[in-house]
Amino acid sequence: MKKIILIGLFLYTFLLNAANGVQLEGGFKVGPAIILISILVLFVLVGVFNQAKDTSDYYAAGRSISRVGSGMAIASNWMSAASFLGMAALMYGSGYHGLAYVVGWTGGYVLLLILMAGQIRKYGKYTAPDFIGDRYYSTGLRAVSAIVAILISISYCVGQFGGIGLMFKWVLGLDYYWSVIIGGTVVLAYTMISGMLGVTKNMQIQYVIIIVSFLIPLFMMTFKFDYFWLLPQIGYGAAVSDIVNGIPAPEISNLLNAFGHDFAILPSPEYAMPWDASTGQTFFQWMAIVFSLMLGTAGLPHVIQRFYVVPRARDARWSVVWGLFFISILYWSAPVFSALGKILSANPEIGQLAPDAIVIYTAQIANLNPLIVGFLAAGAISAAFSTVSGLLVAGASAFSHDLYFKVLNPDSTPKKQMFMARMATILMTIIVMAIAMLKLALIAQLVALAFSLAAVTIFPLFLLGIWWSGSNKKGAIAGLTVGLTVAGISLVYFLSAKYGWALPGQEFFTFWLGAWYFAWIGAPLAILTNIVVSLFTEETPYEIRKFLVEKVHT
Amino acid sequence: MEEQKDYRISFFRPTTPFSRTNRNLVIILVLIWAICVFGFQILLRVMEKPTPEKALITFEKVWGNVKDGSAVESEKIEFANSVLMVLGKSTLAAKPEKRAVLDNALSWVVYDLMSGDSLRSTFITEIENFEKQKANENLDLKDVNYLNAKTSIINRVAPLLGIETYSLKAKLLPHELKSDGLVEFKAENKEKIHSVMSLYLTHNQSVLTDTVFLGFPFHYFYTAVFLLILFVVLCWVYSFKIDRLHTKSGHFNKPSESN
Numbered sequence: 001m002k003k004i005i006l007i008g009l010f011l012y013t014f015l016l017n018a019a020n021g022v023q024l025e026g027g028f029k030v031g032p033a034i035i036l037i038s039i040l041v042l043f044v045l046v047g048v049f050n051q052a053k054d055t056s057d058y059y060a061a062g063r064s065i066s067r068v069g070s071g072m073a074i075a076s077n078w079m080s081a082a083s084f085l086g087m088a089a090l091m092y093g094s095g096y097h098g099l100a101y102v103v104g105w106t107g108g109y110v111l112l113l114i115l116m117a118g119q120i121r122k123y124g125k126y127t128a129p130d131f132i133g134d135r136y137y138s139t140g141l142r143a144v145s146a147i148v149a150i151l152i153s154i155s156y157c158v159g160q161f162g163g164i165g166l167m168f169k170w171v172l173g174l175d176y177y178w179s180v181i182i183g184g185t186v187v188l189a190y191t192m193i194s195g196m197l198g199v200t201k202n203m204q205i206q207y208v209i210i211i212v213s214f215l216i217p218l219f220m221m222t223f224k225f226d227y228f229w230l231l232p233q234i235g236y237g238a239a240v241s242d243i244v245n246g247i248p249a250p251e252i253s254n255l256l257n258a259f260g261h262d263f264a265i266l267p268s269p270e271y272a273m274p275w276d277a278s279t280g281q282t283f284f285q286w287m288a289i290v291f292s293l294m295l296g297t298a299g300l301p302h303v304i305q306r307f308y309v310v311p312r313a314r315d316a317r318w319s320v321v322w323g324l325f326f327i328s329i330l331y332w333s334a335p336v337f338s339a340l341g342k343i344l345s346a347n348p349e350i351g352q353l354a355p356d357a358i359v360i361y362t363a364q365i366a367n368l369n370p371l372i373v374g375f376l377a378a379g380a381i382s383a384a385f386s387t388v389s390g391l392l393v394a395g396a397s398a399f400s401h402d403l404y405f406k407v408l409n410p411d412s413t414p415k416k417q418m419f420m421a422r423m424a425t426i427l428m429t430i431i432v433m434a435i436a437m438l439k440l441a442l443i444a445q446l447v448a449l450a451f452s453l454a455a456v457t458i459f460p461l462f463l464l465g466i467w468w469s470g471s472n473k474k475g476a477i478a479g480l481t482v483g484l485t486v487a488g489i490s491l492v493y494f495l496s497a498k499y500g501w502a503l504p505g506q507e508f509f510t511f512w513l514g515a516w517y518f519a520w521i522g523a524p525l526a527i528l529t530n531i532v533v534s535l536f537t538e539e540t541p542y543e544i545r546k547f548l549v550e551k552v553h554t
Numbered sequence: 555m556e557e558q559k560d561y562r563i564s565f566f567r568p569t570t571p572f573s574r575t576n577r578n579l580v581i582i583l584v585l586i587w588a589i590c591v592f593g594f595q596i597l598l599r600v601m602e603k604p605t606p607e608k609a610l611i612t613f614e615k616v617w618g619n620v621k622d623g624s625a626v627e628s629e630k631i632e633f634a635n636s637v638l639m640v641l642g643k644s645t646l647a648a649k650p651e652k653r654a655v656l657d658n659a660l661s662w663v664v665y666d667l668m669s670g671d672s673l674r675s676t677f678i679t680e681i682e683n684f685e686k687q688k689a690n691e692n693l694d695l696k697d698v699n700y701l702n703a704k705t706s707i708i709n710r711v712a713p714l715l716g717i718e719t720y721s722l723k724a725k726l727l728p729h730e731l732k733s734d735g736l737v738e739f740k741a742e743n744k745e746k747i748h749s750v751m752s753l754y755l756t757h758n759q760s761v762l763t764d765t766v767f768l769g770f771p772f773h774y775f776y777t778a779v780f781l782l783i784l785f786v787v788l789c790w791v792y793s794f795k796i797d798r799l800h801t802k803s804g805h806f807n808k809p810s811e812s813n
Contacts, residue, residue, distance in 0.1 A: 093648070099777045103591060106785050110587050113789050114580045118796075228769075233779065237769030244771060249722045259695060264722045266642035267607065272774050273757040274598050278645050283599050287592060317796065321789045328782045335778050345644065346722065348729040349695055352647030467565040545561035553563050553573065 027173035032374025036171060039209060039378050040186070040385070044193055046202050067315050069204050071322025074306050076207035078105075078323070079330050080156075080387035081163025084214065084380045086444030087331070088362075089355035091338035093442075095271040097281040098338065100289040101444055102331050104451075106324065107290065108297025113320040118313035119466045120304055122552045127394070128301035128458055129402035135465040136476040137541060139407055144480065146402035148457045149301040150424075152450050153395030154432055156300075159446035160384040160391070161187075161436035166357050167381045171374075177437055183381075184433040191389040191425060206386040211329055213379025217363045217372055218336050224366060225255055225263055225340065233332040239339040243271045247343065257344045258367035265346035271339075285517065289448065292519035296451025299459030302394035337362045356443050392425050399424035440498060441515075448516035452490075455519035456483030460526040466552065468531075469545045475534030479526040486522035490515050572799060579795055583788050590784055598773055601760035609639035610755035620663070621744060627667065634663045634715050637747075638723045640754045641730045652750045655743045658735035664727075665736040667714050680707050681733045688729075704728045 083105065091098030125131045128149055133142025164187060165180035172179060218232040228235030246267035255263035270276040275283045297303065306323075307316040341362035345353050353361045359380065363373045400421035405412055412420075440446060460479050464471035494515035496503045503509075513521070539545075560569075568574040606614075613636035619625035620633045637660045640646065646653050661681075668674045684703040687693065693700065711731070712724040765772040770779070 093645075095645075096774070096777070099774075103777060103781055106782050107587065107591055110583070110785050110788050114583055114792050234768055237767075237775060237779075240770055240774055241766060249720055249725075251718070251720055253720075262720075262722070266639060266722055268643055268645075269607065269757040269759070270643065270645055270754065272771050273759060273763055274595075274602065274773065276757055278643070278754045283595070287595060290591065290595075314797065314800070317793045321786070321793050324789055325786050328786055331782055332779060342644065346642070348642075348726050352644050467563070469561070469563045542561065545563070546559075549561045549563055 029171050031371050032171045032377050035374045036378040043202050046205055067318040068322050070319035072207040073203035074323030075326035076203035076386045077390045078327050079383050081160045081384035082444045082447035084383040085163050085356055085359050087334040088337040088359050090444050091335055092341055092358045093355040094279040094281055096274045100286045104290040104293025108294035109324040112298040117307050117316045117320050119552050120307045121313040121316035128304050132461050136473045138473045143407045146398040149398040150395045152454050153391040156450035157391050157432040158435045159443045160388045161432050162443045163384045167377050180436050187388050188429040191392045206382050210379050210383045213375045217376055221340050221366045232336050236336040236339050240272050244269045257365045261347035265343045288517035288520035292452045292455055292517040295455035295459050295519055295523045299454035302390050395428050396421040396424040445516050452519040453487050456487050456522035456526050464530050469540050469548050470534050472534045472540045474537040475530040478533040479530030482529045483522055483526035490518035602758035604756045605759040607755040609636040612636045613751050630663050631715055641726055655746045655750050657730050657732045658743045659747055661731045661735035662739040681731050684728050
């Protein structure tokens, strides 16, 4: 017993000292590294004990997950580096503009629920391309939508890898590029092991770890800086007002940050006032981002795929309710980090911090225990890992199941399909790592791009496919073409702006077809095109219409 | 026989009582959702008025005289204080060209307020010394030389501008005073300063942003907290209503129910 206590004391002191200091970056942090490794091992072990037994188990968890459990899985799948790190980053840098992401990434669930969740479950497929190929009776559309699903996964993953790179950089003390390579390799290994195991069960545990690691610092910081700490999600309102009106530095310091600076800030109304000119963001952009993110939410393949894992359509609906509630806990909390981070970094000696790491920096500057900060960083990595593994599985299954098995080689054996899925996972990881190293934008913005892409491609096909039997193959092809064209134009102008090439109408297209919100026009155009072309071409086959009426809308 | 059945569905043309109720429910919920999300932001936009911060009003009051060189000491002090209010905004960090304009204005006016050549020359030495300390890549914020250099600037300039040495504005001084902007307020910076000050000190405000609710500015609470509650409630209402609809029609009692 004595030995155990001694070892415990030694470990505690070691871990405490190992991660001490107020350097925001610094070298290798033993404590956070141990926490991170422990959490990853836990995930793998949970996966091992909940191993998938067959295809249905692998893709759809045997359709035996409870509503609350499925809600947690939806939340875990959803809460990525963009939610954990990116939202606070946007609010820290652009104030009220960042709230567009909070609203967009939650409000879309209302659409998803009332327009799709139950019907998707009743349709009874495994993947989004499966549904599209079947509903629009087209192998070509199945193939294209599989490619689109892979592109969405890649784009979504780039933001996640950015977050993983930042957090590995923080834990390991290496430069960003090496951190992306190491983090990417670890996430690949993790997905290859756990992707085959009990993914859904794992997601429930991941949710608990992510949310606990996110909430503990909030309670501690609001308590420490004298805000209403029992409910920090409301208590930080006073901090927002303090930022607007300013907090004068006291003559005798009492509240100090880790650098010994006063808890003070000059009046900064631009943090809270809507579409403040100094942030460079406009009213139109706010609305367009909200709209695009909402439609994108209802069109993301890896989100839609979650509805196949519940036993009945009724459970699909309630799992959205639970999922949204669990997600909202994090989304109510993220602005607290940015508000406190804003005040804590107001001293000129700290200055503007790297926005994407503001969640971690805020906890550090607030002088929280290094192990708490380490746990927070591990939570951020867990958030990215849970989403990335889901995305890589979705992307790999789009390739091996929808593209390779259903289109290219229908006679392939399950073993061959699994091999192709693994190859696709490795290839996707390499592509994503390479793009993540380019640091094209903030994490949340890169993820928003995936949402816009989903909103102009998958969302119209699902919306019309479910609710209007008149939507046919030709309409779907035309709508998808329009959606992809808008996305293509937006991406070309985004890249040209990024690398300083001046294309005709550069300013116009960069503003009105921004890469994070081109769906504001792309999605309505894709829907309209689908409707018009469908009206003027031959009707949807009888069997499909019958299936929709009898199975999906009964 | 079966071919005669009209297997066509459309959201807007429901064929069964259940579909009709579902459609009506969806329309009501989507309307609430759209009005609450987009309607409120439109209202915010309609009601807002560009509102200047106090510092901008002060700046505009003294800028004319400062610009043509006829400002008295108190006006120069007010000018410096209003510039400091913008330099304290962290959003400015991402715009070095705008910061340079304000740094030049502050440095020039502080230098101008110094009386006597010897004082000015000591001041220049202090600024240069601090810049040298700050340029050190391995700077330790607790280094005695760094702290002394910082404190001596604060102690010299803060009283001159009528601010307390412990205030945040005073702490900005060592970082914003630049040796290359002391002697002259460059013409191009003079041209730009008004637009920079207006940009950072004017905000879209209305009764919705100025009302405080649970500690928040009301619009911020509405968007960051209330809307999320509303989304959860809307989802709950829909699931509950659909369940009740199914229960009423006896659908859940069927052995093969899939709803």
